[in-house]
Amino acid sequence: MRIIRCKDYADMSRKAANIISAQVIMKPHARLGLATGTTPIGAYQQLIEWYEKGDLDFSEVSTYNLDEYRGLSHDDPQSYHYFMCKNLFDHVNIDLARTHVPDGSDPDAQAACASYDALVKEAGYTDLQLLGIGNNGHIGFNEPDDAFSKGTHCVDLTESTIQANSRLFESIDDVPRQAYTMGVQTIMRARAILVIASGAAKAQAVYDMCFGPVTPRVPASILQLHTNCTVIADEAALGLCS
Ligand code: PGA
Numbered sequence: 659m660r661i662i663r664c665k666d667y668a669d670m671s672r673k674a675a676n677i678i679s680a681q682v683i684m685k686p687h688a689r690l691g692l693a694t695g696t697t698p699i700g701a702y703q704q705l706i707e708w709y710e711k712g713d714l715d716f717s718e719v720s721t722y723n724l725d726e727y728r729g730l731s732h733d734d735p736q737s738y739h740y741f742m743c744k745n746l747f748d749h750v751n752i753d754l755a756r757t758h759v760p761d762g763s764d765p766d767a768q769a770a771c772a773s774y775d776a777l778v779k780e781a782g783y784t785d786l787q788l789l790g791i792g793n794n795g796h797i798g799f800n801e802p803d804d805a806f807s808k809g810t811h812c813v814d815l816t817e818s819t820i821q822a823n824s825r826l827f828e829s830i831d832d833v834p835r836q837a838y839t840m841g842v843q844t845i846m847r848a849r850a851i852l853v854i855a856s857g858a859a860k861a862q863a864v865y866d867m868c869f870g871p872v873t874p875r876v877p878a879s880i881l882q883l884h885t886n887c888t889v890i891a892d893e894a895a896l897g898l899c900s
Contacts, residue, residue, distance in 0.1 A: 659868055659882055661899070662890045667856045670892045671700025674788070674854045677888065678705060679714055681786045681850075687718040691787030691845070692746075693798075694723065694738045697854050698788060702746040709750045716752040722778050724789070724798035725839035726762035728812060736827060736834075737762060760810065760838040767812035771838050775810040778844055787848035791855050794818050795863045795876035799839035806874045807841035842880055850886040853878070855895040864891055865898040 730737040764770035867878035
């Protein structure tokens with residue numbers, strides 16, 4: 659694991675955007691694994707800025723998002739599909755047909771997850787997977803568990819994740835209780851992984867991810883076994899990593 663220490667959120671965002679844009683410049687038809695949440699918004703803004711300046715071209719890029727809430731359709735303002743349009747896709751020249759997010763509106767969890775997993779596999783998995791990390795060490799919606807998950811599957815969100823995500827909903831009762839998420843095995847197939855983290859609330863999870871035992875109780879800890887994983891985190895998130 660390579661750890662890049664950043665001053666603050668803006669610095670983290672710029673450094674993450676640099677790596678993503680380098681991937682797109684090296685391989686214009688790159689397959690990017692994308693993440694939602696508050697952490698990547700700054701990196702997406704930076705990419706939009708560089709696109710507007712004419713430095714980046716997304717026309718051949720394909721994207722595969724990590725997860726989606728179960729029960730939300732693509733145009734629901736709380737869906738991750740909507741989030742991606744609002745925070746990135748609507749602002750760059752990406753071909754929407756090449757963007758992929760699990761279909762939360764499909765009530766058949768098994769079918770929805772199996773077809774998403776097949777899609778990512780047939781594409782050859784991602785060249786670069788961007789990840790945030792949950793306060794509890796989750797990646798995607800792979801929550802602490804007794805075993806590492808494999809392919810895309812339906813998960814029950816933990817109380818701590820529901821709590822953390824409720825800030826983005828009107829009330830905690832509105833937070834969906836389930837999600838479809840790429841599994842840990844699918845995530846680990848990416849050629850390169852980029853984890854971003856900001857703020858003191860992530861400090862324990864970041865420490866456990868980088869220096870703790872590799873255990874499904876901290877799903878992100880498996881990233882220690884990936885051969886090309888970069889962690890970009892600010893001072894606060896690295897507060898326990900001296
Ligand atoms: P956040 O979420 O970026 O909103 O903190 C990260 C995550 O839960 O993976």
